Amino acid sequence: MKNIAYIGMGSNMEDRFNYLKQGILLLRKEKNITLTNLSSIYETAPVGYTEQSAFLNMVVEVETTYNPQELLSCLQNIEAACHRERIIRWGPRTLDLDILLYNNEDIKEENLSVPHPRILERAFVLAPLVEIAPSTCILGDNHFLSSLTSKLSVEQGIE
């Protein structure tokens, strides 16, 4: 069973570009993951914890036979291989890999929420995501994020 997932990638420590490249190379080595699309790389100002360097962000589309927990574990192993140390929770990192979307599934588990809970607040995620997967962000169809977006719009009285 092939699953489609979108993974947010970010780095703001040391050689940021090389960490993104390393992350992509390690993803490509995974036999249960096929990279099917890569966004451009965006340089973005830090949000949340702003006392840190600018990030390089991108989003990759993958096909995978991993279930969400297996995919999460794989991404955490790749982060560790890129010397990811969680010193300050929202602080600088060599490589950050977040599951943004997994099919159209709504996952709420102790260690995993998909769609990513802050996806709609983060231009550094939405810009690369809409670049490679516009249908995930267009109102009107039944894609889960669209329904999330439209729900947010209604809640905020936009519509």
Ligand SMILES: Nc1nc2nc(S)n(CCO)c2c(=O)[nH]1
């Ligand atoms: N621009 C930008 N700001 C951020 N703040 C946090 S936390 N992060 C890490 C997101 O998991 C980022 C990021 O990747 N990019």
